[in-house]
Amino acid sequence: MQKLPFSQTLLTVVLQLAYLLMADCGRSDDLSCYDKAGALHLKVAAIAVILISSSLGVTMPLLGQHFRFLKTEGNAFFIAKAFAAGIILATGFVHMLPDAASALTNSCLPDSPWSKFPFFGFFAMxxxxxxxxxxxxxxxxxxxxxxHRSEVKALGDVPADADITHEHVHGHVGHTHGVGSISDEGLARIRHVVIAQVLELGIVAHSVIIGIALGVSNSPCTIRPLLAALSFHQFFEGFALGGCISQARYKMTSAAIMAFFFAVTTPGGIAVGIGISSSYNDNSPRALIVEGIFDSVSAGILVYMALVDLIAADFLSKRMRCNYQLQLLSYTALFLGAGAMSGIALWA
Structure with a gap:
């Protein structure tokens, strides 16, 4: 196989970069339903509606300690969380990943390398x-x-002249505990803390993208179903996040900050989209690549979090295995949540 001269190869790369920067495949809005003024009214309403639904979803579990049916230790919360996990899983598989595939295989992009390799799946992985x-x-x-904190606390309780070792005896030989060991309850709380933080990061990443996607559209026919889907999705996604925050037992200030950022991210994305809608072409190669990569990354994060940290963590727990009625109700809620969010893909 004959190799191309270096100058010719360099020229090909430069031409492809220029194509990405200058190519214009036109806007993707449905021209038969193009109404900039009507779309703006819908987008302003969307900011308020999604802000309310997001706030309600994320704060309900945080206020659960004041309402018996919302307590994180109750079966009702366990079942509702399973429903929310199904929605998050479907969001990753049915909404974000296909959108990423559509963007990164768009005909506006050059054949090489975008049609030669499934980048959307690779980025998600x-x-x-x-x-x-x-x-x-x-x-x-x-x-x-x-x-380390437990070890410092334990050593602080020992007299200064005591012989400090990593074991201590309680009245009989062989009964020892490691200094600085963590209880099962402490380990569970640590997992909830990590899950809440990673889930928040994943949700914020994709919320910005879907907010901008709604904000740049000037087609009421596109915005209406997207608004309904996002309101439903944000409420239950917020419920799952709020449940994780509540189980992690964050201080009120930290919990409020996390809830605030979740609630305002999508409305903020919509506001950004409105601001750039006059100059933004969501069908340009550059926009397609950025959107496709972000959608792929969001899909990978959401699928991992739904399967590992929400579904597996709850459904493989001892509590689930010992309660057949809870198993049945939770699996039903999980499948209903995934099915409902998948069905919404018919319209948005």
């Missing part, structure tokens, strides 16, 4: 593996931090 690394690393960090 890398994001899922990256989330695993972050999940593991954060858990290790918090466990070591908690162990």
């Amino acid at each position: 890398v994001a899922a593996l990256g989330t695993l690394v972050v999940d593991f690393g954060a858990t290790e960090f918090y466990e070591r931090l908690q162990s």
Whole structure:
């Protein structure tokens, strides 16, 4: 196989970059339903509606301690969380990943390299593996931090002239405990802390993208179903996040900050979209690549979090295995949530 001269190869690369920067495939709005003024009214309403639904979803579990049926220890919360996990899973598989595939295989992009390799699946896989690394690393960090605090506290209780070792005896030989060991309850709380933080990061990443996607559209026919889908999705996604925050037992200030950022991210994305809608072409190669990569990464994060940290963590727990009625109701809620969010893909 004859190799191309370096100058010709360099010229090909430059031409492809110029194509990405200058190519214009036109806007993707449905021209038969194009109404900039009407779309603006809908987008302003969407900011308010999604802000309210997001706020309600994320704060309900946080206020659960004041309402018996919302307590995180109750079966009702367990079932509602399973429903929300199904929605998050479907969001990743049915909404974000197909959108990423559509963007990164668009005919506006050059054939090489975009049609030669399934980048949308690759980016999603890398994001899922990256989330695993972050999940593991954060858990290790918090466990070591908690162990160190326990060790300092334990050593602080020992008299200054005592012989300090990593074991102590309670009245009989062989009964020992490691200084700085973490209880099962402490380990569970650490996992909830990590899950809440990683889930928040994943949700914020894709919420910005879907907010901008709604904000730049000037087609009421596109905005109406998207508004309904996002309101439904944000409420239950917020419920799952709020449940994780509540189970992690954050201080009120920290919980309020996390809830605030979740609630305002999508409305903020819509506001940004409105601001750039006159100059933004969501069908340009550059926009397609950025949107496709972000959608792929979001899909990978959401799928990992739904399967590993929400579904597996709850459905493989001892509590679930010992309660057949809870199993049946939780599986039903999980499938209903995934089915409902998948069905919405017919319209948005």
